[in-house]
Amino acid sequence: MSRAQSLIDEACTVKGNVQVGPGLYIVTLCAPGIARTVQPGQFVHMLVPGMEAHVLRRPFSVYQADAAAGTFDVLYQVVGFGTDVMTRLEPGAVMQAIGPIGTGWQVPEEGGVLLVGGGVGAAPLFMFAQQLAAAGRDVKVVLGAQTKDALVTYDDYCALEGASVVPATDDGSFGHAGFCTAPAQEAIESGSYPNVAVCGPEPLMKIVSRLALDAQCSCQVSLERRMACGIGACLSCVVDTVEGKKRACVDGPVFDASLVVW
C-alpha cells in the first residue's frame, strides 16, 4: 500500500539533538502533522540545513513519535557529510521534511513475532515493537551492535511490556558474544515465532530472511537504498523482486522477504 497520498511537507523544529553512543545521535523534532500520522516502519525525507551544495534530501526512519506532544525522534548514525552537519543542529533549527513516506510493517494475523535489529536497523523496528506489545502479542527482540556502547535502543526495548530482549555484541562486551544471527536463529528454530521482521546491514537481512523462510516463517525486511525524490517518481531506489522492479521509497521500504531477489 502506498501512502503517497498522505504526504506532508512540514517544517520540523529541532527540540533536542543528543549523542547517545559512538557516532549515534537522537534528534527530536517538533512536527505535529508527521508525528500524528506516521505508521511503524515509515520514514521522512529531510533537508539538512546548511547543505546548499548537496541538494538531495536524506531519508531517516522515525524511531518513535509522540502524537500528543507533536514530536518524533530520529536515531541517526554519522556516516557522511549530511549526518555530520546534523550533529551540530541546535534547538530551534528547522529541518524541512516530507513524510511520512512508504509502506511500513504489516502486523501478522497470529503468532509470536521475532524482531531482529542490527545497528541503527533497530530504529525502524521500535514503533512496530510498541504496536505489537500494545496489542498483547508475544514479541521477542534480538538487537545486535558492535559494542555495548552502540546498543543504544536496548533500554527502550526492555521497557516495553511483555517484550523479551536479547542483546548481542560483536566484541562480546554485552549479551551474546558475536553476531546477532545466532540468537535470531535460535529463536526461529524454537518454533515460537512464526513471524519475523528484520532491519540492519544487508548481509544480516539476507541471512535472517533465509533462516526464516526455510523454517516456513513469514518474514518482512526493511530495505535501504539511496533515494533522490523519495516520492516514487525518479526510480533511483529500485529493488529487484520476483514481481519485477519495485521502488523502495513507496512500494517499501518494508517488503515481504520471500519476494526480494537479493
Ligand SMILES: Cc1cc2nc3c(=O)[nH]c(=O)nc-3n(C[C@H](O)[C@H](O)[C@H](O)COP(=O)(O)OP(=O)(O)OC[C@H]3O[C@@H](n4cnc5c(N)ncnc54)[C@H](O)[C@@H]3O)c2cc1C
Ligand atoms: C528508508 C531509509 C531509512 C533510513 N533510516 C535511517 C535511520 O533511521 N538512521 C540512520 O542513521 N540512517 C538511516 N538511513 C540511512 C541514511 O539515509 C544515510 O545514512 C544518510 O542519507 C547518509 O547521509 P550523509 O550525507 O551523512 O552521507 P553521504 O556523505 O551522502 O554518504 C555516506 C553513505 O551513506 C549512504 N547514503 C547516502 N545518501 C543516502 C540515501 N539518500 N539513501 C540511502 N543511503 C544513503 C551511502 O551508502 C553512502 O556511502 C535510512 C535510509 C533509508 C533509505
Ligand code: FES
Ligand atoms: S527515491 Fe525516487 S522513486 Fe524512490
